[in-house]
Amino acid sequence: xxxxxxxxxxxxxxxxxxxxxxxxxxxxxxxxxxxxxxxxxxxxxxxxxxxxxxxxxxxxxxxxxxxxxxxxxxxxxxxxxxxxxxxxxxxxxxxxxxxxxxxxxxxxxxxxxxxxxxxxxxxxxxxxxxxxxxxxxxxxxxxxxxxxxxxxxxxxxxxxxxxxxxxxxxxxxxxxxxxxxxxxxxxxxxxxxxxxxxxxxxxxxxxxxxxxxxxxxxxxxxxxxxxxxxxxxxxxxxxxxxxxxxxxxxxxxxxxxxxxxxxxxxxxxxxxxx
Ligand SMILES: [Zn+2]
Numbered sequence: 001x002x003x004x005x006x007x008x009x010x011x012x013x014x015x016x017x018x019x020x021x022x023x024x025x026x027x028x029x030x031x032x033x034x035x036x037x038x039x040x041x042x043x044x045x046x047x048x049x050x051x052x053x054x055x056x057x058x059x060x061x062x063x064x065x066x067x068x069x070x071x072x073x074x075x076x077x078x079x080x081x082x083x084x085x086x087x088x089x090x091x092x093x094x095x096x097x098x099x100x101x102x103x104x105x106x107x108x109x110x111x112x113x114x115x116x117x118x119x120x121x122x123x124x125x126x127x128x129x130x131x132x133x134x135x136x137x138x139x140x141x142x143x144x145x146x147x148x149x150x151x152x153x154x155x156x157x158x159x160x161x162x163x164x165x166x167x168x169x170x171x172x173x174x175x176x177x178x179x180x181x182x183x184x185x186x187x188x189x190x191x192x193x194x195x196x197x198x199x200x201x202x203x204x205x206x207x208x209x210x211x212x213x214x215x216x217x218x219x220x221x222x223x224x225x226x227x228x229x230x231x232x233x234x235x236x237x238x239x240x241x242x243x244x245x246x247x248x249x250x251x252x253x254x255x256x257x258x259x260x261x262x263x264x265x266x267x268x269x270x271x272x273x274x
Pocket of ligand 1: 080086087088095096097120121122123124125129
C-alpha cells in the first residue's frame with residue numbers, strides 16, 4: 001500500500017474551484033416530485049416546484065455528472081481502485097471498498113483516512129462514497145425565467161407480463177428553453193481531478209448529458225452556456241488573503257483548462273510519458 005502520497009484532506013485548504021453557467025433545456029425536462037414510478041397510478045405526476053417555479057436539485061445534477069464520468073473513466077481504466085477507474089456505486093458487491101473491506105480497514109485505526117483514500121477508485125475519491133466525503137458540490141439549480149408554465153404530456157405504463165397497456169397517465173414537464181442557474185463548487189482537487197471535472201462540464205456544454213426522468217422518451221437534453229470558471233489557490237498567500245478578505249477569485253483562462261484536461265489524460269495512461 002502506498003501511503004507516501006498524502007491525499008488532499010479536508011482539514012487543509014489547497015484550492016477552491018467554482019464553475020458557473022446557465023443550463024438551458026433543449027427539450028422538455030422532467031424533474032418529478034418524487035422518483036419516476038415504473039407503474040404510476042392514475043394520478044398526475046407534477047414537476048418539482050419551489051416557490052411556484054421549477055428547479056433542479058443539485059444532487060440530481062451531480063448524480064448524472066458522476067455517472068457520465070464513471071462510464072468515461074471505465075473505458076480508459078477498466079479496473080477500479082487505487083485512484084483508478086470507477087466502481088459501480090449502485091451495487092454493493094461492486095464498490096471499490098466493500099462493507100467487509102471497510103470492517104477490515106477499521107481494525108487498525110492508524111491512518112484510516114489514508115487507507116480508505118488509497119483503495120478508493122478515481123470517481124469515489126472525487127464524488128465521494130459511503131466512506132469518503134465528496135469534494136464536488138452542486139447547488140440547487142433555480143430557474144432564471146419567471147412564470148414558467150409546465151406542459152402536460154401523456155404517458156402509458158405497460159404491463160410487462162401481459163404486454164398490454166396497463167395505465168394511462170399525465171405528467172408535467174418543464175418546457176424547452178427554460179434556463180437554470182448552475183453553480184458547481186469543488187475543493188482541494190489535483191490537476192488531473194480538475195481536468196476530470198472540466199471534462200464533465202464540457203460534456204454538459206456539448207449537450208451530451210441528459211437530466212431528469214423519462215430520458216428514453218428523449219426528455220432532459222440540456223446545454224450549459226455562459227460558463228465561467230473561477231479559482232483560488234490556497235498555496236498562494238496573497239491570493240488566499242484576497243479571497244478570505246474580499247472574496248476575490250481569479251478567472252481561469254482557456255489555456256489552463258486545456259492543461260487540466262491534459263493532466264487528466266496523462267494520469268490515466270493516455271499521455272506518451274505515462
Ligand atoms: Zn469507487
